[in-house]
Amino acid sequence: MRSPGRRATGAMILAGIPLWAGCAFLTAPSGGGISPELRTRHAQVALDREAFDEAREHLVALGSDCASGAHGREALLLLAAAELDTGNPRGSSRLAAHAAASYLLLPDADPERVPLARALYRLGADLSPPAAESRTS
Known part of the structure; x- marks a missing residue:
């Protein structure tokens, strides 16, 4: 019997993680009265500076806020990419896969962005350690 490859293993890991579409995918701090447009700009500036922790804060808030719409x-896609960026010392492939999967579950996901979301999801799943390893490390 063949053992599952990395992709199958990653998919099995993520099958145990509850996924929600878009605005309910993570519990985020309240928006603090910042508009989605301004929060998006803050996230983009942080990503340009490679300030990944700051960008994550803004991206999670945007991805978790139903009112942020297209932003x-x-x-969700920017969060997945930033978490997979090799320059991000605290990047999380599991969070990347989770964010990309949340995008894929959106009823209003842009069909032109679905291939990107799917690739980010698969890459995050492939790079995620098995559940037993992640609990012991």
Whole structure:
């Protein structure tokens, strides 16, 4: 019997993680009265500076806020990419896969962005350690 490859293992890991679409995918701090447009700009500036922790804060807030609309949808993809960036010392492949999967579950996901979301999801899943390893490390 063949053992599952990395992709199958990653998919099995993520099958145990509850996924929610878009605005409910993570519990985020309240928006603090910042508009989605301004929060998006803050996230983009942080990403340009490679300030990944700051960018994550803004992107999670956008992706978790139902009222952020297109900004929230794009934030899910940017969050997935930023978490997979090799320059991000605290990047999380698991969070990347989770954000990308949340995008894929959106009823209003842009069909032109679905291949990107799917690739980010698969890459995050492939790079995620098995559940037993992540609990012991």
